[in-house]
Every structure is written in C-alpha cells, then in structure tokens.
Amino acid sequence: MISTLRAEQIKLTSLRGSWVAAALFVFLSLGFGLGNAYLVNDPVQNFTISNTGATEGIRGLGLTVLMVLGAVFITQEYRSGTIRLSFQATPARWRVLAAKGLLLAGVGAAGAILMAAAAIPLAGLMADPERHGDLGFGSAGGTIAALAITCAAAVLLALGIGALVRSTAVAVAVIVLWPAILESTVAHLPRVGEHLAPFLPLGNAMLGITGKASKNVDYLWGQLGGLTYFVGFAVVVFLAGVWATERRDA
C-alpha cells in the first residue's frame, strides 16, 4: 500500500495542473475571507466578521477546486490511458483508488486546516477590531475540524464520481453544477422539494460546517448530523466507484 501511495504522490506532484489547482485553492480560500472582512468595514451597515465568514472561500469555491482536482486525478488517467498501466502495476484496483483517496483526502484536510489557519488572522487584520464577531482561534476549533473533514470527504466523493463516469467533462460538469443547479433545483421542486431538501449532500455539508441551516430547510439533525450525513454520502459514492472499477474492463 505504501508503494501504491508513493506512486500516486509522484503522479500528483509531477503534473503542473496539480500546482495550478493548489494555487487556485489558496487564492479562492483566502480571497473570499479577505473580501468578507473588507466588506464589514462599511460604516453604513452594522456587520461583523466571524470564523465562518472568514473561511467562506474554503467551503465554497475552494471546495469545488479540490473536488475538480480529485475527479480529474482519475478521469485524466482514463483519457490518457495510464489507468491501464496503473492496473498493470497494481492489479488489485481498489488499492489504486484507496491510495488516491488517502493521498487526496490528506491533501484536502491539510489544505483546509492551513487555509483556515491563514484566513482567520488575515480577516482579523483586514476588518476593523470593533467589527470582529466570533473571530479567532479560541472558538475556531469546531469550524476548522468540520472544514477539514468536509474537504477530505468531498475529495472522496469527487474520486467516486470520476471513477463512475470516467469522463473529465462529465465529472467536472457534475461537480460544478451540483451546488449551483442540482441541489437548488431539487429543493425547489413543487411538493417533493421540501421533503428532499434535508437529504441533499452539499446542504448537509454546509450545515455541518456552519451549524446554520440553509434557507427554509427543516433538517432532521443538527451540525454533527449534517457532517456525518455528508461523510456517509461521500464514502458510499467512493465505494460505488471502487466497486464499478473492480467490475468493469479497464
């Protein structure tokens, strides 16, 4: 398993695209928090910045970047054909996917922790001290842990999607459109929408991080429930991807 992990690490770091994604993740994760911190300084309004506001970029577009990276990490292997070499080198295919999952979940969790550790003090510097709400490491432990767990799980989810659809275009479309189109459409379906809304995975992920339910959704559980639900959903999709990969011809 260590050797498969090492192979996946070389694959990840030997592509310029990975570093572009990392730079984008840093930029988006910090950018949104700094933007929020700047906006609360508006003298007319009476806003404050909190830990969840400072880390908004991480759970928003930062998370999307991580998921695209995760999906492409598999689909580009199908596009280029290297997946067959991966399976020649490691015929127990689940190991290849498990190594990808471990590596990228680790990268996602570490990235989330690092970005949160940077975004919170940066927001503190950007916002006027009297506009600081619940901001600072003293109360950020829960938010940071939830972010790390969500980012790790989201990458697993993306790997699962990539392994199932095997196409970069389809996988990226699903990941980008999921929060913007899919979840809001389902939630607004007449009659069934309000019953389905509490079970939408990304809504639960946001509940898990912020502790706040998104508009008009009656969740059956609280913050920890949302987090658990999203992690469970991600693991199920990832395992479905592993199962399909083991069964199908490469």
Place this chain on the structure above:
Amino acid sequence: MIQIQNLTKDFGSRTVVDNLSFEVRPGVVTGFLGPNGAGKSTTMRMILGLDRPTSGQALIDGVRYRDLPRPLTTMGALLDARWVHGQRSARSHLAWLAASNDMARHRVDEVLDLVGLTEVAGKKAGSFSLGMSQRLGLAVALLGDPRYLLLDEPDNGLDPEGIVWIRRVMKRLAAQGRTVFVSSHLLAEMALTADHLVVIAAGRLIADMSVEAFIADSAIGSIRVRARDMGVLGEALTSSGASLERLEDGLALRVRGLTAEQIGEVAARAGAVVYEIYEETDSLEEAFMRRTEDTLQYRSADEPKVAV
C-alpha cells in the same frame, strides 16, 4: 510459461476471442499474428487482467496476473505507447511506475539509457514522436527486468533503424531465456524476428507452430520471373503446364506449377532472355492470407452480422 486456457471474451453478442488455447514458451520469440480485429489485443489485455475473460483463463507461471506479487517485475508489457500523460516527463512517468512496484530508483535511468531516451528524459511525453513514445513504452515494459514480455505491435511508428533495433532487442531478450510474446501485422518482419507463431483469426486459433513449419505447411511454391521477351516466355510456360500471374504491368510473372530448373529449361528452349528467376519462399503474407481466409469466410457465412 504463459498458458492460455479456453479463453473467451464476448462484447455483448459479439465473440471477440473464441475458446483460445495455446502456450508461450521461454527462450524464444513467439509471434502473435492475425488480421485487424482478430482479437490479439483483447487476448493480451486478458493476460494482463485488464479485461475480464467471459470464460477460460490466462496463467503466468501457473497463476493469474492479478495474483503476481509486484507484477511489473514478472511481466512487462507494451500494449499502447500512447498510454502516457502528455504533461508528464518521461522520467516522472517511469518514476511512478517504479515506485508502484518497489523498484530501485536507478532502474529508471537504466531503462531510459537502454532505449536511448536519456537526453529527452525531462521533456514532456506529449511532445514525443510516435517512435519516441514507442521507445518509452518499451522502457516501461523493461523497467522491472521481467522474465515475460508482452508487446503489441512494438514496431508501430518506428523508422527502419528503430525496427531493426527492436528486432535485436527482442531476440536478445529471448536469448537471455525470457519469454517474448509479440504481436505484429508486419508479417515479413515477424518472419525475421519470431521463432514460433501463434496465428488467430476471428478470435480462433489457426496455427501454433514454428515459422518454418508455418511457411512450409502453407507453401505456395511460386516463382517470380522477369525476362526480355515476356510474351514468348509466357506462352512457352503456359504450354508447359504452368499457371501464370502477371505482376508489375506485365514486367514480371508469378509462375506456379514448375520448378526454377524447369522454368530455366523452358526459357532456353523458347530462346527467351531471362533476367531474373526468384523463388518466393518468404511469402509469409500469402501463407497467412490463405490460412485466415477460410476462417473469415466461414465466420461471415456463419454469422452474417460480423464484419471482419
């Protein structure tokens, strides 16, 4: 030894590999011949565990590929030289493969040197010509210093120098006692490289014998003749009972039914000036066509939907 046992692969209702059984022995180059779509690549993919057989199995040293520990050190394969990420350097491509099977890092530089890619090792594989990709693919196959080599059309895209080179490499690897199983559509090339032939068509085994036996067994015994007075010679040969085929717009004849000696005698009696009498013993293509034609016709009659 590679053992193919009753291997069958269906894609939907189409049978691509049909109850195939043969063995590939060490120490010789075994050529794997068949027309396009015969099932050669699918067979190789099943040996490597990439495609799941519908029935039957492929064994390496008595075990399935997926049960080999560190498989790249037992069997190296080159199925498609384009299986490389274009943005990754040749060295990184080999580095992840080496890491995956716990190989020493210096193996990467050794195989790069072996295939002559040391100077471009840091360049992106996407910038490689097909010939260079083919060399990189061979480097992947040789990375684990394997006892078994599986090569699918390794001469594809190589220049004449490269073809001679890969022929030497394969012969040398076989001489070292390794098992070399190579497919090719360049049949004349195969006659120079392979010692043994496994021939398939429409997924079925057609022949499993030495190259010499294959040619002798399918002997056509044709002789190519070129003369100044082709008309005179042609008539004389026909009246001596030969069957003729005009080649190169009538500048040469393919003669069947007479030996070279008999043709010489006939030409002398007819007073024809002969430039060339050549025994076409190397016509592996013809032997191959003859053998596969029957199977293909049988298949098309059998299952009209199968386009070959």
